[in-house]
Amino acid sequence: MNKVTKEQIAGYFPQLIEVKNRKLAEAACEIWVEAFEKSSWENIEDAQFATRAPGVALVKHTESxxxxxxxxxxxxxxxxxxxxxxxxxxxxAVLHDVCKLEEMDMDVEGKGSSKKSDIGKIYQHGFLSGYYTQKYGFPKEVTALVVAHSGQSKVIPRTIEGMILYYADMMDADIHFVQAGTTLCLETH
Known part of the structure; x- marks a missing residue:
């Protein structure tokens, strides 16, 4: 496995420079490093956004x-x-899908494709993102959003920030699903 540093993560997500709480901005980078180290991915740039959209990098989806x-x-x-x-x-937004590093594995059958990991099969999507935000001392508002960002969650976002994240994420996902010719979030949520 290739190593990744906090500085590299900050480079993937330049929007972190806008965060006033610098301690939390740095902690967000530390979370990505820890989650990557616990993942099976050899290179963080190979980690995939979704099984239904092969070849779409998780880092690019998150930054978008x-x-x-x-x-x-x-x-x-x-x-x-x-x-x-x-x-x-x-x-x-930076942390909403960090859980996918552990929820997914590279599918050896196809280049640029992924499959659910053992953890991804048993944990609700967003759970690990919430775990990490709690572990690193983030405000409950951040934990609530990373857990509720997905249509798979039984909890829905109830704040302006939550609505913005939810729809920005669903839009980005559906753009990739249209390109891949697969089922849209709009059809399943």
């Missing part, structure tokens, strides 16, 4: 969701004057 969530939040605040906790939003 984070960038889109920030754009939506800034537009919403500008147009409507709503207060949005950007630290909570950015940290939640």
């Amino acid at each position: 969701v984070t960038a889109n969530a920030i754009m939506i939040a800034k537009n919403t605040a500008e147009k409507y004057g709503y207060s949005i906790d950007m630290d909570v939003l950015i940290l939640s």
Whole structure:
């Protein structure tokens, strides 16, 4: 397994520079490092976003969701004057799918494809992301968002930040699923 550093992770997610709480921004990078070290992936850039969208890197999906969530939040605040906790939003976006490092394994049958890991088969998606945010002392608002970000969750987001993350993530996912010619989130949630 190739090693990954906090500095490399910060480079994958440049939006972390906007987080005012620098301790939590650094902790988000530490979480990615720890989750990668516990995963079966040889290279973090090979980790996949979804079994239904082969060849879509998890890191790229996460960075895209984070960038889109920030754009939506800034537009919403500008147009409507709503207060949005950007630290909570950015940290939640960067960490929402960190659990996939452990939930998925490389599928040896096909290059760029993945399969559910043993953990991915028994844990609800988002559970490990919530575990890590608790372990590293993140505010409950971040934990709530990473657990509720997915349509698979029995808990739905109830904040502006949660809505923004949920829809930014679903949109990014469905774009990849359209490209892959597979079932959309819109069809299953």
